[in-house]
Amino acid sequence: MKERIEKLLADVEAFKAEKIEEVEQLRIKILGKKGELNELFASFKEVANDQKKEVGQLLNQLKVKTQERIVELSSSFAQKEEKGDNFLDLSLPISDDNLGSRHPLSIVKNEIIDIFSRIGYSISEGPEIEDDWHNFSALNFPKEHPARDMQDTFFIDKEHALRTHTSSVQVRVMENSTPPIRTISPGRVFRNEAISARAHCIFHQVEGLYIDKNVSFADLKQTLLYFAKEMFGEKTEIRLRPSYFPFTEPSAEVDVSCNICSGKGCNVCKHTGFLEILGCGMVDPNVLENCGIDSKVYTGFAFGMGVERIAMLKYQINDLRMFFENDIRFLNQFKSTI
Numbered sequence: 001m002k003e004r005i006e007k008l009l010a011d012v013e014a015f016k017a018e019k020i021e022e023v024e025q026l027r028i029k030i031l032g033k034k035g036e037l038n039e040l041f042a043s044f045k046e047v048a049n050d051q052k053k054e055v056g057q058l059l060n061q062l063k064v065k066t067q068e069r070i071v072e073l074s075s076s077f078a079q080k081e082e083k084g085d086n087f088l089d090l091s092l093p094i095s096d097d098n099l100g101s102r103h104p105l106s107i108v109k110n111e112i113i114d115i116f117s118r119i120g121y122s123i124s125e126g127p128e129i130e131d132d133w134h135n136f137s138a139l140n141f142p143k144e145h146p147a148r149d150m151q152d153t154f155f156i157d158k159e160h161a162l163r164t165h166t167s168s169v170q171v172r173v174m175e176n177s178t179p180p181i182r183t184i185s186p187g188r189v190f191r192n193e194a195i196s197a198r199a200h201c202i203f204h205q206v207e208g209l210y211i212d213k214n215v216s217f218a219d220l221k222q223t224l225l226y227f228a229k230e231m232f233g234e235k236t237e238i239r240l241r242p243s244y245f246p247f248t249e250p251s252a253e254v255d256v257s258c259n260i261c262s263g264k265g266c267n268v269c270k271h272t273g274f275l276e277i278l279g280c281g282m283v284d285p286n287v288l289e290n291c292g293i294d295s296k297v298y299t300g301f302a303f304g305m306g307v308e309r310i311a312m313l314k315y316q317i318n319d320l321r322m323f324f325e326n327d328i329r330f331l332n333q334f335k336s337t338i
């Protein structure tokens with residue numbers, strides 16, 4: 001008897017139905033008036049006394065299991081009927097064969113964030129519509145100063161513009177915190193430029209800022225070398241060229257050794273062996289004072305890089321417009337875990 005109940009239990013558990021009628025047949029077979037269960041209960045009195053307890057429990061188990069299975073199958077048929085062909089079985093495991101991929105600019109941006117967060121940089125953000133103070137004046141671009149023409153600006157009104165760089169965020173961070181400050185600010189920027197293979201009116205930057213006591217140009221160089229090696233490979237070298245930005249003094253532009261020809265010279269690096277990746281410098285004392293930081297106590301460095309430019313170098317893409325066309329054949333080539 002025990003074996004018979006156990007066999008029935010296994011049958012019920014494995015029972016599958018193509019049609020609702022089959023569920024009803026199961027019910028009749030086991031729970032019906034002349035069904036297995038009643039028959040088994042009828043012969044229960046013949047079970048030896050010392051086995052009654054165990055067999056009784058098994059019988060109960062068969063009853064409960066069968067009832068549960070019937071409810072389960074019936075409700076799944078009811079759902080199918082209700083939803084028609086669109087029936088969604090939410091208990092199915094997810095399929096991973098049609099996942100999208102991240103945009104290459106997001107991949108590179110996330111990588112930059114990752115590299116700097118490993119050395120203690122936080123992330124900060126600011127608005128894309130910016131006032132004159134944060135985009136220009138606080139950064140030491142006086143009104144009517146020709147340096148403002150370095151960046152062709154989309155003005156909204158006299159006091160507001162679409163930000164031309166993410167340097168505006170460093171002003172906001174300095175105004176709202178006290179040193180030590182170590183932050184990077186990724187974001188979209190806008191310039192009134194003709195669209196070409198090398199320029200776009202919308203692009204992305206990551207700004208970096210480090211303010212503390214005794215921060216030196218050597219710290220800046222070492223930080224950027226670390227970044228270049230993490231981003232482009234251990235063998236990468238950097239080169240600093242003197243430059244001018246209103247908000248840093250001294251200022252420099254930074255090149256990395258060409259990762260295509262390893263510095264030997266090729267078409268991409270125009271046979272110089274180097275490619276420009278960012279601007280940087282020591283934060284001008286005027287900027288610190290504009291933002292409420294005592295320039296006699298604190299020094300700091302800042303840098304700003306274009307995400308498109310880094311992505312073009314990393315993936316050897318020669319037309320910036322590709323990033324904005326959203327051609328699925330282009331986007332599908334980028335897979336990442338970051």
Ligand code: DAH
Binds near residue numbers: 164165166248281304
């Ligand atoms: N804001 C500059 C630009 O958009 C880039 C830059 C240069 C940012 C030097 C900096 C810096 O923080 O120190 O061209």
